[in-house]
Amino acid sequence: MSRIAVVPGSFDPITLGHLDVIGRAAGLFDELHVLVVHNPGKTALLPIAQRVSLIEQAVAEAKLPGNIVVTSWSVGLLVDYCTDVGAKVIVKGIRSQVDVAYETPMALVNRDLAGVETIFLLPNPAHAFVSSSLVRQVASLGGDVTPYVPGAVAHFLQQS
Numbered sequence: 001m002s003r004i005a006v007v008p009g010s011f012d013p014i015t016l017g018h019l020d021v022i023g024r025a026a027g028l029f030d031e032l033h034v035l036v037v038h039n040p041g042k043t044a045l046l047p048i049a050q051r052v053s054l055i056e057q058a059v060a061e062a063k064l065p066g067n068i069v070v071t072s073w074s075v076g077l078l079v080d081y082c083t084d085v086g087a088k089v090i091v092k093g094i095r096s097q098v099d100v101a102y103e104t105p106m107a108l109v110n111r112d113l114a115g116v117e118t119i120f121l122l123p124n125p126a127h128a129f130v131s132s133s134l135v136r137q138v139a140s141l142g143g144d145v146t147p148y149v150p151g152a153v154a155h156f157l158q159q160s
């Protein structure tokens, strides 16, 4: 039986921190689904299709393993997607105690709703302070985001 995991997130846009976690998780499972999910608590910068495309480009650029599927989900709960594809595990990156506090209730709800477990991976310390919101702010004020995002994202933000 295939071990399938899901890395969900807003990915608005994907950062090098996300990519690091995706690469680590891909080595732990037979199939890894990177899932762009609308977060109702956030105002998005990029359309979902654009975020998916940038993740696909970033995964290819980093030459990550071929067991990674990139897609999106906007019709219901994250655990509905997990159940549909037979994924029993959600993987999230944890940078700090703030992330632990933010992620813990979601992990408990997802386990309660559908028995889907969440595992947390620690990032490469070099990316521990990087966030999509920081990248959006730096980019919007004309700063250089190349140290924080995959090349495809930096290129896209420079064009926008």
Ligand code: PNS
Pocket: 008, 009, 010, 011, 037, 038, 039, 040, 042, 076, 077, 078, 079, 105, 106, 109, 110
């Ligand atoms: O990158 P983010 O914004 O921190 O990701 C949060 C996300 C999108 C994974 C979370 O908001 C989510 O799972 N949304 C889907 C709706 C859902 O299933 N909610 C109940 C469990 S929190």
